[in-house]
Amino acid sequence: MKSEDLFKEAKNYLPGGVDSPVRAIKPYPFFAIKGEGPRLFDVDGNSYLDYCLAYGPLVLGHAYPPVMEAVSKQLSMGTAYGVPTENEIKLAKEVVRRVPCAEMVRFVNSGTEATMSAIRLARAVTGKSKIVKFEGAYHGAHDYVLVKSGSGAFGLPDSPGVPEETTKNTLLVPFNDEEAITSLVGKEKEELAAIILEPVMGNVGCIPPKKGFLEFLRKITAENNIILIFDEVITGFRIAEGGAQEYFGVNPDLVTFGKILGGGFPIGALAGKREFMERIAPAGDVYQAGTFNGNPISITAGLETMKHLDKDFYQAMNVKGLEMRRGLENILEDASLNYPVAGLSSMFQIYFTDNEVWDYSQAKSADTEKFNSYFQTLLGSGVFIPPSQFECCFLSQAHSSEDIQKTLEAMEKGIKTL
Numbered sequence: 315m316k317s318e319d320l321f322k323e324a325k326n327y328l329p330g331g332v333d334s335p336v337r338a339i340k341p342y343p344f345f346a347i348k349g350e351g352p353r354l355f356d357v358d359g360n361s362y363l364d365y366c367l368a369y370g371p372l373v374l375g376h377a378y379p380p381v382m383e384a385v386s387k388q389l390s391m392g393t394a395y396g397v398p399t400e401n402e403i404k405l406a407k408e409v410v411r412r413v414p415c416a417e418m419v420r421f422v423n424s425g426t427e428a429t430m431s432a433i434r435l436a437r438a439v440t441g442k443s444k445i446v447k448f449e450g451a452y453h454g455a456h457d458y459v460l461v462k463s464g465s466g467a468f469g470l471p472d473s474p475g476v477p478e479e480t481t482k483n484t485l486l487v488p489f490n491d492e493e494a495i496t497s498l499v500g501k502e503k504e505e506l507a508a509i510i511l512e513p514v515m516g517n518v519g520c521i522p523p524k525k526g527f528l529e530f531l532r533k534i535t536a537e538n539n540i541i542l543i544f545d546e547v548i549t550g551f552r553i554a555e556g557g558a559q560e561y562f563g564v565n566p567d568l569v570t571f572g573k574i575l576g577g578g579f580p581i582g583a584l585a586g587k588r589e590f591m592e593r594i595a596p597a598g599d600v601y602q603a604g605t606f607n608g609n610p611i612s613i614t615a616g617l618e619t620m621k622h623l624d625k626d627f628y629q630a631m632n633v634k635g636l637e638m639r640r641g642l643e644n645i646l647e648d649a650s651l652n653y654p655v656a657g658l659s660s661m662f663q664i665y666f667t668d669n670e671v672w673d674y675s676q677a678k679s680a681d682t683e684k685f686n687s688y689f690q691t692l693l694g695s696g697v698f699i700p701p702s703q704f705e706c707c708f709l710s711q712a713h714s715s716e717d718i719q720k721t722l723e724a725m726e727k728g729i730k731t732l
Contacts, residue, residue: 316357317344336369339701340686349376351712354698362698363717365707369700370516370548371573373631373660374622375712381577384618388610395610402608405617409575409585412556412620415544415565418591420584421608425547425572426454428582429510431594431602432568433458436508436541438600439590444502446509448489450674450704452517453510453545458484489515489673490524495531499538508541508568513558516548516706518677520656520663528564535567541590547572547582548706551623553659561659574623577615580606627711631660634709634718638662641722649729660709664688666732677704684732691728697721 321342324331332338344356352375354364364376374381406419422428433445445458453459457480460472485502487494489511499506509531515521535542544566546557551574554561559569568586575581584602585591593600606612639662642655652668665671666681666688685703692699697720699707709718 318342320345320357336700336702336705351375351377352710352714352717360696362693362696363713363721365697365699365709365721366705367708367710368578369573369705370552370708371576371578373552373574373708373710374577374619375710378578378619378622378712380622381615381618385577385579385611385615388614391610393609393611394606396605398608399610399613401610401613401617405575405613405620408617408620409571409583412551412560413569413585414556414559415567415569415587416585417588418585420591420594420602421613422582422584422602423580423604423606423609423612424454424582425545425570426456426582427604428547428570428572428584429453429459429543429545430456431584432543432570432586433508433510434602435584435586435590435593435600436543436568438593440507440539440541442505442507444483444485444505445507446485446487446495446498448511448515448674449486450489450518450521450677451510451512451515451545453512454547457481459510461486488675489521490527491673492527492530495534499534499540503538503540506538506540508543509535510543510545512545512548513562513564514549514553514658514661515674516661518674518704519665519671519680520658520661520706521671521673521677522656522658523562524672528562532564532566541568542566544569546570548661550574551620552661552708554628555623555625574619575616576612577617577619579609579612579615581609581612581616622711628659631709631711634713634715635660635662637715637718638709638721641718642725645722645726645729651729657706662707662709663705666703687732688725688728691731692724695724695727697724 321331347357348355354362409419410416457476461481461484546569549558550571559565571583595601639655646653654665654671656663666684667679669676669679671677680703682703689701
């Protein structure tokens with residue numbers, strides 16, 4: 315197997331043989347050679363119906379021709395300039411048009427940079443230091459949010475190399491727990507700069523907010539001079555034209571984006587109210603910079619992608635998502651299993667537990683060995699999902715109803731083998 319040989323070689327040059335921990339599939343990952351539509355192809359001649367989609371960016375599918383054409387044209391004119399381009403303005407205007415809270419935008423290079431900058435800005439605006447994040451939430455790999463979930467009210471670093479003093483101002487609470495937030499704000503409001511959250515937790519599977527929870531957060535933050543930050547690196551432009559804030563009808567102060575916004579190329583963005591955004595340098599005193607900020611390739615791909623994400627697109631994706639989730643529920647019912655199927659729009663996941671899943675601790679009750687068996691059966695059947703119980707699966711425009719039915723057949727096989 316060529317993938318196995320490549321993995322053995324990769325381990326000599328790349329830590330763990332991969333460039334991101336989520337790619338460390340056991341016993342070894344397959345090495346991709348190309349993607350086309352809903353499928354991913356590996357160096358060993360296999361093809362897979364892909365529901366990982368590079369962990370979310372490829373909402374139109376792999377190698378979507380209009381995006382490829384636009385990028386090819388831009389490539390012929392250069393890859394980086396170090397000065398502004400008109401397309402940066404065009405994409406920023408599109409974000410502002412779509413996103414309710416967005417009045418200005420700063421483009422960066424990743425979701426990690428976006429959330430790091432949002433937290434810095436919130437601290438500058440409020441003059442306070444502490445932030446709240448929810449247990450199990452992932453907001454990138456920077457020190458302030460790389461905090462071990464479930465470790466109590468105060469966060470301990472989740473990685474060697476992160477000093478405890480860096481995370482002493484990061485406070486943890488369970489998702490969907492209004493009482494915990496009320497108690498924490500009551501004790502810490504004079505020092506709380508921001509609450510940051512994924513409106514739909516997409517890095518612990520797929521956990522939506524309970525009815526009224528986002529509205530509660532909006533109210534308590536507004537009353538206590540706390541900046542509300544929505545991390546929409548996953549949900550942004552996936553579940554609605556204006557992201558989760560449009561979908562749920564709740565507007566944060568700041569919002570971060572990535573993934574889909576780059577049309578398959580590296581990007582991140584921070585957006586929000588003008589009064590806050592104008593604090594960012596060079597307009598203001600909050601420093602943020604990057605050589606590849608507003609990179610013309612990523613901006614071009616994002617601008618072309620946005621042209622295809624209209625109301626008809628979201629309606630079609632809702633239909634596909636329902637087909638997948640209802641199909642999974644029927645399979646589980648036939649197997650007399652009470653495993654919850656989570657998701658909305660084009661997001662879905664199954665939890666291998668009999669418990670309801672509304673927060674991190676409940677998600678952690680899932681049987682990861684069963685999930686791994688399920689994953690391996692799917693892979694052997696030509697279906698690729700993220701290789702972790704605690705990631706979200708995604709659909710793209712390129713997935714047909716026939717693809718979904720083939721996938722459900724593989725899923726039924728995977729569940730029957732448990």
